[in-house]
Amino acid sequence: MIGKAAKPQINQGPQPTPQEPKAEAKPAPLKAPEQKSERPGVKPAVPHKPAAPNGGRGFKVMEFIVYPAHGVGQIIAVEEQEVAGFKLELFVISFIKDKMILKVPTTKVASVGMRKLAEADVVKKALDTLTGRARVKRTMWSRRAQEYEAKINSGDLVAIAEVVRDLYRSDAQPEQSYSERQLYEAALDRLSREVGTVQKLTETEALKLIETQLQKGPRRSKAEEAEAEAEGPEAEEGEIEEAA
DSSP: OOOOOOOOOOOOOOOOOOOOOOOOOOOOOOOOOOOOOSSTTOOOOOOOOOOOGGGTTTOOTTOEEEETTTEEEEEEEEEEEEETTEEEEEEEEEETTTTEEEEEEGGGTTTTTOEEOOOHHHHHHHHHHTTSOOOOOSSOHHHHHHHHHHHHTTOOHHHHHHHHHHHOOOTTSOOOOHHHHHHHHHHHHHHHHHHHHHTTOOHHHHHHHHHHHHHHSOOOOHHHHHHHHHTSHHHHHHHHHHHO
């Protein structure tokens, strides 16, 4: 009988001696990632904060203001526009009665004469001015008209009240000319809007208050009325028409 062939023995080399199991290393606590600058020695950039909306002389959104050339308006927003690579901050002002929107740079509010509403004592002084005697200079109407217009556009509430007082005519006095009426209504509109806004009155109530103050003033004498009529705008306008 043929015997079974013995399996070849494979020499596996010396067997490693068993070692004691090592203790498992605990993971190190996680650290917050540090912000590194792209270049050494350069600090990380700080996020830019936009300018405060009330940065322009303390004006705020939804606040009523006075713009000399247009009267009382309301700041409805603050916008940013880029002009020639520079960011420009603008007050957006609404003049509801005139249906007009005006944008004024926040850095220009002082130069354009924009101001807050008049204080209560200034409003009182303006109303008291209406009760005084009208002061009419003996100069040509064109010069007086320019002075009246300058007062209206000055933004000075007391100066505007002086125009209303000087151009006011009661029912017993001669009617105003067209040019007088235009200046009177412009001054009256500016005065009534600010007085009404400060004292929280409607337009009708403000006009009634002003009318009451005007009626308290001394009336012109007949001599003063005749002199004012003789030197009034009709005479000069007639001269201009003839010269034309």
